[in-house]
Amino acid sequence: MSKIKKTFASYDAAPENTSHIDLKAQYDLFINGKFVKPQSKQYYDTINPATEKKIASIAKGNEKDIDVAVKSANKAFESWSKTEPKERAKYIYRIARMIQERAREFAVIETMNGGKPIRESRDIDIPLAANHFFYYAGWADKLDYAFPNRKPKPVGVVGQIIPWNFPLLMAAWKLAPALATGNTVVLKPAESTPLTALKLAEIIQESGLPDGVVQIVTGFGDAGAALVNHPLVNKIAFTGSTEVGKYIQKAVAGSNKKVTLELGGKAANIIFDDAPIDQALEGIVNGIFFNQGHVCCAGSRLFVQENIADKVIQKLKDRMKTLIIGDPMDKNTDIGAINSKEQLLKINNYIKIGLAEGAEMYQTNCALPSQGYFCKPTLFLHTAQSHRIVQEEIFGPVLTIQTFRTIEEVIEKANNIPYGLSAGVWTDKGSKIFNLTTKLRAGVVWANTYNKFDPTSPFGGYQESGFGREGGVHGLLPYVHF
Amino acid sequence: MEILKTYKLFIGGAFPRTESGRYYKLENKQKQVIANMCLSSRKDFRNAVVAARKAVEGWSGRAAFNRGQILYRIAEILEGRKAQFVAELLLQGSTKSSAEKEVRLAIDRCVYYSGWCDKYQQLFGSVNPVATSHFNFSVPEPTGVVCVIADENTSLLGLISAILPIIVGGNTCVVLASESKPLCSITFAEVLATSDLAAGVVNILTGTSKELHTHFASHMDVNAIIYCRENAAEIKAIAELSSMNVKRSFVWNKDWFKAENENPYLIMDVQEIKTTWHPIENIGVSGAKY
Numbered sequence: 001m002s003k004i005k006k007t008f009a010s011y012d013a014a015p016e017n018t019s020h021i022d023l024k025a026q027y028d029l030f031i032n033g034k035f036v037k038p039q040s041k042q043y044y045d046t047i048n049p050a051t052e053k054k055i056a057s058i059a060k061g062n063e064k065d066i067d068v069a070v071k072s073a074n075k076a077f078e079s080w081s082k083t084e085p086k087e088r089a090k091y092i093y094r095i096a097r098m099i100q101e102r103a104r105e106f107a108v109i110e111t112m113n114g115g116k117p118i119r120e121s122r123d124i125d126i127p128l129a130a131n132h133f134f135y136y137a138g139w140a141d142k143l144d145y146a147f148p149n150r151k152p153k154p155v156g157v158v159g160q161i162i163p164w165n166f167p168l169l170m171a172a173w174k175l176a177p178a179l180a181t182g183n184t185v186v187l188k189p190a191e192s193t194p195l196t197a198l199k200l201a202e203i204i205q206e207s208g209l210p211d212g213v214v215q216i217v218t219g220f221g222d223a224g225a226a227l228v229n230h231p232l233v234n235k236i237a238f239t240g241s242t243e244v245g246k247y248i249q250k251a252v253a254g255s256n257k258k259v260t261l262e263l264g265g266k267a268a269n270i271i272f273d274d275a276p277i278d279q280a281l282e283g284i285v286n287g288i289f290f291n292q293g294h295v296c297c298a299g300s301r302l303f304v305q306e307n308i309a310d311k312v313i314q315k316l317k318d319r320m321k322t323l324i325i326g327d328p329m330d331k332n333t334d335i336g337a338i339n340s341k342e343q344l345l346k347i348n349n350y351i352k353i354g355l356a357e358g359a360e361m362y363q364t365n366c367a368l369p370s371q372g373y374f375c376k377p378t379l380f381l382h383t384a385q386s387h388r389i390v391q392e393e394i395f396g397p398v399l400t401i402q403t404f405r406t407i408e409e410v411i412e413k414a415n416n417i418p419y420g421l422s423a424g425v426w427t428d429k430g431s432k433i434f435n436l437t438t439k440l441r442a443g444v445v446w447a448n449t450y451n452k453f454d455p456t457s458p459f460g461g462y463q464e465s466g467f468g469r470e471g472g473v474h475g476l477l478p479y480v481h482f
Numbered sequence: 483m484e485i486l487k488t489y490k491l492f493i494g495g496a497f498p499r500t501e502s503g504r505y506y507k508l509e510n511k512q513k514q515v516i517a518n519m520c521l522s523s524r525k526d527f528r529n530a531v532v533a534a535r536k537a538v539e540g541w542s543g544r545a546a547f548n549r550g551q552i553l554y555r556i557a558e559i560l561e562g563r564k565a566q567f568v569a570e571l572l573l574q575g576s577t578k579s580s581a582e583k584e585v586r587l588a589i590d591r592c593v594y595y596s597g598w599c600d601k602y603q604q605l606f607g608s609v610n611p612v613a614t615s616h617f618n619f620s621v622p623e624p625t626g627v628v629c630v631i632a633d634e635n636t637s638l639l640g641l642i643s644a645i646l647p648i649i650v651g652g653n654t655c656v657v658l659a660s661e662s663k664p665l666c667s668i669t670f671a672e673v674l675a676t677s678d679l680a681a682g683v684v685n686i687l688t689g690t691s692k693e694l695h696t697h698f699a700s701h702m703d704v705n706a707i708i709y710c711r712e713n714a715a716e717i718k719a720i721a722e723l724s725s726m727n728v729k730r731s732f733v734w735n736k737d738w739f740k741a742e743n744e745n746p747y748l749i750m751d752v753q754e755i756k757t758t759w760h761p762i763e764n765i766g767v768s769g770a771k772y
Contacts, residue, residue, distance in 0.1 A: 433760070458757050467730055
């Protein structure tokens with residue numbers, strides 16, 4: 001045991017090479033096939049959350065820029081929607097290939113700008129983003145088979161607003177199905193993580209995609225609101241907080257705009273006494289600490305059957321001691337930097353709330369880097385359904401633990417929140433899995449696994465986690481009308 | 483001396499009067515009173531939602547085949563009471579030919595949707611060929627409790643055409659009937675009450691959309707709302723209030739006499755897609771799986 005401990009302690013730094021990436025000092029808006037300066041002439045700094053150092057200046061797009069972008073998209077729609085589906089597909093395939101070719105560069109930039117471990121951006125975010133384009137490219141000329149007895153038509157100009165937790169992947173989830181179905185797009189990246197979307201704009205430009213089919217407008221909430229409210233926008237696709245999702249749903253009321261919302265979550269991850277414990281343990285860790293817990297479908301509420309609770313909690317504490325927290329660019333790092341100062345404050349505030357509510361906190365003694373935004377992986381024991389840390393989405397590496405005795409009890413507790421995005425179930429008994437997966441009110445259920453994603457697999461929520469699906473054949477529906 | 487029927491509400495399988503004690507007069511073209519209809523209150527609506535919520539688990543848990551049989555049973559009972567519906571439609575101002583056509587279509591629609599109960603899942607579900615070693619499938623599931631403000635222009639057909647695609651998929655509903663043509667809704671409730679449909683699966687209120695639409699849209703235990711009329715102000719208000727709990731909100735302002743307005747896409751409006759993942763153990767160097 002001591003030898004193992006020593007081995008962990010003596011990991012050498014293994015930083016990813018960053019010499020091959022190509023970053024400019026300043027990024028402009030991508031509108032009508034060109035990079036243009038924002039009408040406000042204003043720029044803001046995008047930083048590396050692991051070092052708090054500036055990476056580049058980013059154009060601050062506003063309402064006027066959104067207006068120009070939407071009009072460009074509207075103009076381009078006429079020819080793009082009539083482009084032969086087979087030709088449309090080729091552009092999207094080409095984008096997929098170009099992302100694959102430059103995958104490592106994208107991974108490095110994603111980690112620099114967002115703070116996620118390089119291992120995750122390299123192995124998950126970037127390959128999945130490329131695969132998403134590749135998957136939907138193939139749908140472009142097969143849409144008549146996707147909807148029985150219907151002839152789908154594109155909806156028009158699509159406004160897309162994406163979050164900061166999976167910057168390139170969310171851009172891919174939004175753009176790929178929209179383009180395959182013949183729509184044109186104005187996409188607004190999250191203000192704290194614009195870089196990979198802007199690099200994607202370069203790829204889009206190089207790919208020869210006709211001008212105006214995709215615009216990427218960086219900026220803040222006012223730009224997002226302008227996009228939602230623009231009269232020439234026919235559809236809004238949003239991924240982000242439930243609070244903003246509700247604002248969007250209200251804003252488009254009575255306007256005939258189509259909407260899909262992928263909002264917050266507070267997933268139950270349920271461990272039964274007949275589960276393969278060691279695998280379940282990895283599922284718990286991956287469920288809550290993947291991407292620092294900045295995951296809408298994070299398994300943030302752990303339910304452990306009472307008779308194995310002590311054993312599971314002890315094993316979980318031991319496992320947490322082996323997690324490496326620190327430089328996201330290091331290939332050994334398990335938990336990287338919190339995405340922004342604002343988010344770190346929010347998480348720390350929830351930790352205070354949890355303590356004030358009387359829950360018992362556990363954190364490991366790991367050292368955090370002196371610079372950058374970091375948060376220790378955190379457990380809260382002895383929590384109750386009524387606790388705010390159990391009911392509200394924290395969006396950080398904070399896990400609440402409750403115990404249960406019967407299936408009925410855990411289903412009731414798992415479903416007793418306004419959200420319904422995802423859930424996890426761990427048991428060796430097949431019939432029990434199907435009983436639970438049928439009764440859990442959530443759009444994605446992982447049984448004996450957690451946090452898995454695939455372009456062919458529909459993703460999206462029940463209830464206040466939003467509506468509409470992304471991925472698979474179901475992900476086409478939001479972008480067509482009959 | 484003819485015995486006149488008292489039209490009440492249909493909540494949780496029972497026929498209560500409105501708790502408010504209020505009514506509105508229904509008159510024929512000659513301005514003669516046909517009936518005193520219940521003017522439902524917010525409280526009636528809330529009671530109906532409680533009944534509908536209670537019925538979700540049982541109704542959605544039934545075998546799809548069994549739901550199909552119950553919907554078919556509704557068609558059978560409707561057929562037997564055809565004359566009564568035609569008479570009520572005549573009383574509410576329909577011509578004989580249009581009344582007969584409406585009832586015929588309503589019965590046929592029940593048969594049509596009965597058949598969908600165990601089929602739409604296969605058309606709209608999928609097995610997804612994910613790149614990792616997992617078995618992954620997606621199935622439609624009912625969204626839960628659905629509110630309907632039914633068509634104003636028809637007494638029976640619009641009501642039935644909105645209810646059926648909702649309950650086909652295991653949802654339960656609370657429906658506000660046509661204000662000016664409410665008679666068939668309550669007689670249809672009598673059909674439902676004798677069709678093996680469990681109490682609370684369909685709940686029917688009479689009254690005004692003007693009073694109730696904001697309560698329908700703002701109720702926090704309603705999952706979806708379907709509005710089948712054309713009042714733009716009400717459409718907007720409903721969509722706005724729906725955002726309070728991210729309610730799914732749809733406008734089905736359709737000509738229900740048209741065949742194209744019976745289709746499985748209406749069923750899918752009030753379904754959620756659930757995706758389930760499970761690992762596949764890999765055996766052998768070739769990557770063969772079992």
